[in-house]
Amino acid sequence: MAYITKSPWIIHYDASSCNGCDIEVLACLTPLYDIERFGIINTGNPKHADVFLVTGGVNEQNKPVIKNIYDQMPKPNVVVAIGVCALTGGVFHDCYNLAGGVDKLIPVDVYVPGCAARPEAIIDGVVKALGILEKKREDMKNTGGK
Amino acid sequence: MESIIFLILFPLFAGLLMLVLPNNGLRDTIVKAAAVVTCLGSIYLLFEYFGRGQVFFSIESALIDPIIVAAELAIGLFIIGISVKHKKYLITVLAALQLLIMGYTEIVFQPTHMSGYDLFIDEFSLIMALIIGIIGSLICVYATGYMRDYQSHHKDTPDNRPLFFFLMFLFLSAMFGIVFSNNIMWLFLFWEITTLCSFLLIAYARDEVSWKNGFWALLLNTVGGVAFAGAIFFVNAYSTGNDIYLNELLKASPGVALVAAAFIGFAGLTKSAQLPFSSWLVGAMVAPTPVSALLHSSTMVKAGVYVIVRFAPVFEGNLVGITFAVIGALTFLVASGIAISQSNAKKVLAYSTIANLGLVVACAGIGTEEAVWAAILLIIFHAVAKSLLFLSVGSVEHKKHSRDIEDMGGLIATMPKIALMMLIGMAGMFLAPFGMLISKWASIHAFVNAMPPFGMLLIAIIAYGSGMTVFFWTKWMGRLIEVKSESNPLKEEASGAEMSAIYSLGGLTVFACLLFPLISSTMIEPYINTVYNTASHLLSLNNMLIMLMMIVLVILLPLSLSHFAKGRTLKPQYMGGRATGDDLRFLGSMGIMKETEFSNYYFDDIFGEEKLNKIGNWMTILLLVVLFILISLFLPLEVVM
C-alpha cells in the first residue's frame, strides 16, 4: 500500500470563487469533520502538496496561477474540482470572463458538485481522489519514472 | 643559524632589487622567484630545526649594535620628518619621545648585545616563520597579478609598484626578525620597521583618504612603540643587563617580568588593533588587498599577539593577565557584533580579524598551558583562512567592481572557483570541524579552568560572541550560494597568479585541518612542555579522532553531489503562484513586471558600528586604567644601576 494515501497533503486555491465552497473546505479541518484523522494537512505550498483542491469559475488572472501551482506539485498528484463553478462554471457558465471549469486548464481527477459543496461530499471526493492517487503512484513505480 | 639570517636578510635584498627595477614584467618575475625562495627557505628551516626544541644563537660582531641604533634613528627621524610635513604633530611628539627614551637608554645604560643570545628558534618561532614564509610568499605572488589590475583600474593613482614590492619584502624580513629575536631591543627595531611598512603601504594610493588612514595607523602604532620603548628602558634601568633577553626576562622576578610584559603587551594591543585601538585596522582597509591580506590579517597583527603569547607564562594566574584577557574577550565580543552590521566585505573581514585576535589575547592573558595551546592553534588557522578570504574578496572586487556583500549574490554561479574557495575560507573561520572551531573549543576548555570567577565571565563573553560569528559568516555564505536563476560563469575569474595563490591557500586551509593533530603533538605541545616544564597531553585521543572523523566527513560530503545531480526535476521557486522570468522577475499588479531583491539583515540598531565601538572603547579604556594601577603596584622603588 502506498504511503501516499496515508498522508495526503492538500493545497487549496480559490479561483474567483464566491468563497462558499472555500468555507466548506476549511470547515473540513474543523473539529466537526477533522480530516486530520486521515493524515490530511493543509499546506500552503504546492511543492509539499499531493491533492490540489480548486474552487471557483477561473477568470483570466487565475489561469497562469493555476497552471503554475499545478506545475510545481511533484508527482504523483491529483486535482479535485469542488463546487459547480469549478466543474462547468455553474451559474456563471456563459460569462465572457470565466473559463468555465478547471478542466479547461489542467486535468481534473475528481469532480465534487454542489453549490456550496457539502463537507461530507468534499471528504467523499478526497477519498475517491486517494484511490486515484494510489493508482498513479503504482503507475509511476512501474514505469520506473519519477 | 645561517638559514635564519638568510630568511631575515634575503627578502630585504630581494626587495631592494625590486625597488630599482622599472620593468614591470621583469620585476613580477623577480617577485615570484623571491617568493618561491622565501617559501622554500622557511620549509627548509622546518626540516633543519624540527624536533630540536629551543636553539639559541649569538652574533659575534661589534658592528651590529651601531647598525641597529642607526636604523632606529633613521626610522625615527623619517617618521618625525614625514609627520611634520603632513602636519600630524601628535605623531611627531610621540616619535620624538620614543627616540628620546631609546636614546637615553642607549647612552646611560649602554646595553651591549654580547651578554646573551640575540637570536633563537623554537617551535613557536618555527610555526610563525612558516606562516610568514608560506602565506607571505603566496600573497606576494598574488600581488603581481592583482597590482597590475589595480593600476589599470586606478588610472589616477601613481604607479609605485617598485616601492610597493620593496615594502612588502622588507616587511617579510622584519617579520622574520621579530619571530627570531631573543634580544628585545632587536625585536623592537623589527617591530618599528613593520609599523613603517604598514604606514607607507596603507598610504599607497597617495590620496587624501589613504594618507589620513595611514597616519592614523602610524599614530596608534607609535603609541604602542612608546610603550615598548618604555619597557626597554624599564628593563635596562631596574634589572640586570641580561633581562633584555627574552629567555631571561621570562624567568625574572615578577617585579621586572610582569611590568615589562604589561608594557610590551600594551604595545601588542596596539599592533593587533585591540580595543580601544581597533579603528586603525578598519581604516587600513583602504589599502590594496594584498596589503590587507599580508599585514592586516595574517602576519603583522599576529606580531602583536605573538609577543603577548610569548609572555603568557608571566601572565598566568595574576590580575594583570586577567585584565589583558578581559580586554581581549571584550574585543572579541564587540568586534563580532559590529561585523554583523557591516556589508562592506573588507570591513567584515577586518572586524572578524580583530575579534579573533581578541580571542588570542584572551587566551594569552589567562596564560595556562591549555590556553596557550588554543592561542597558537587560533593563530595558525586564522592566518590561513583569513588571507584566503582577503585575496578572494580582492579578486571578486576587480570583476564585480564592488566590495559589498549584497553584490555578491549568486557568486557560486558567476564565479564558481573563487566562490568555492571563499566558502572553504569561511567554513575555516567558524565551522566545526575546521581549525578555528577546534581552537574555540580549546579556548573554552582553557577558560573553565582559569582563575575563578573571571573564567566564567570570559566564557559568557565567548558564548555570546560565538553566536554572533555564526550569524555573519553564514549570512555571507548564504549570499554566495543564493542563485535566483541560471547564469553563466565568467570565463576568466582572475589572473593566473591570483588563482594559484587562492587555490594554494584553500588547499592549505583543508590541509592544516587534517594535519592539526600532528602539528599539535610535534610542535605546539613540545613548545608548551618546554615553557611550562610539564609533560601533559592537551588533546585526548578520543576527541582528536572525533574531530578527524568530522573533517573527513565534511571533505567527503561533496561526493554526494554526483548522486544528487541525477534524476531530479528542476522547477522554479514558488512565488505565490506567479510565473517568473529571468532573475525571478514576476508579473505584479497592473501588468507591470516586478523585480525580486533579497537582502540580508544587518541589525544596525543593535549592532551598529558607532554605538558598539563607543561602548567597547570606554570599557577597554577603563580596563587599561585598571592595568596601569595594577602595574604601579609592582613597580620596584629602587633603580639598579
Next chain:
Amino acid sequence: MSFMQFIFDNPWIGVLLFIILSPFVGGIIFGLDRIITARMQGRVGPPVLQPIYDILKLFEKEKMVVHESQNFWIFGYLVFIIITGALFFAGSDILLVIFALTLAHVFLILGAFSSGSPYAHIGAERELIQLMAVEPMIIIAAVGFYEVTKSFNTSDIITFADPLILTLPGIFIGCIYILTVKLRKSPFDISTSHHAHQELVKGLNTEFAGSTLAMVELAHLYETVFLLGFLFLFFGMAAPIVGIIVIAIIYLIEIFVDNATARVKWGFMFKSCWVITAVVGVLNLMALYII
C-alpha cells in the same frame, strides 16, 4: 547501572540504538504531540504513527528541486544531526556535540539559501537569528555541566552522583526556554512551523519537496530525540524516573504553550533569549562559584 555500564563500555551500542530507534521514538513523540494538540482543540487527531507515514510518503514523491545542490546541503544537515546525536549518546565531549549541532543547522540554512527563493530566504535569515539566539545558552549549559561534574564528557555527566538540576536550576529553566525555539513551537516558530499557512508560506522549508523535505523531517526527529536526551542530563542516572516524568511534563507544557500563544516577532524572540540566558544562565554560573 550495569546496563548503562555496558553501554558506556561499548559506545557503539549507544550510537547504533540512537540511529536505528530515533525515527520511531521521535515519530511516536511527534504523533502523540499531534494527537494531544488535536484533543486540546476538540478534534480526534491523526494516527500515532502519522509522522512516519508522512516521511515515507515524501520519499515516494517525484524528486523535485530548484537547484541540484539543495539536496547536498540537506543531506549534510541530516548526516550531521545524526552525528550530533551519535556523539552525544556515545558519551563524548559535549562541546563537540554542540558544535556539530551548529554545523548541521548551518547546512540546513545554506540549503534554504541556495534555492534563491524569497520565502526560503527570509526563513533562512530567521533560522539564523534563532541559531544566534540559542547558542549562548547551550554553551553556558555545557559549561555549567563542567563546573559541577568537572568533565565535559556526556558519559561522566549522566553518571554523576547527584541530579544536576539541583545545582543548575537556572540553566535548566534557560534550556527549557530555548527548547521552545528548537522544537519550532509557538511563540517562537518564526522560521518554519508545522502549523498550516505560515506568513512565509513554509519559510525555511518552502523549496524543499519530496525526498529533500523527507530528509529535513527525518533530521527533525533525530534532533528532537537528542534535545530530550540533553534535557535528561539534568537528571541523569541519579534520578532517571523523575527525569523522564519531568521531561514528559515539560513536553506537555510545550504543546500547551504552542496551542495557546501566537507567534512573536523575531526581535522579541532574539532579545528575550539573550536576556534570559544572561539572567538565569550567567547568574547560575556565578552562583556556582560562590556556593
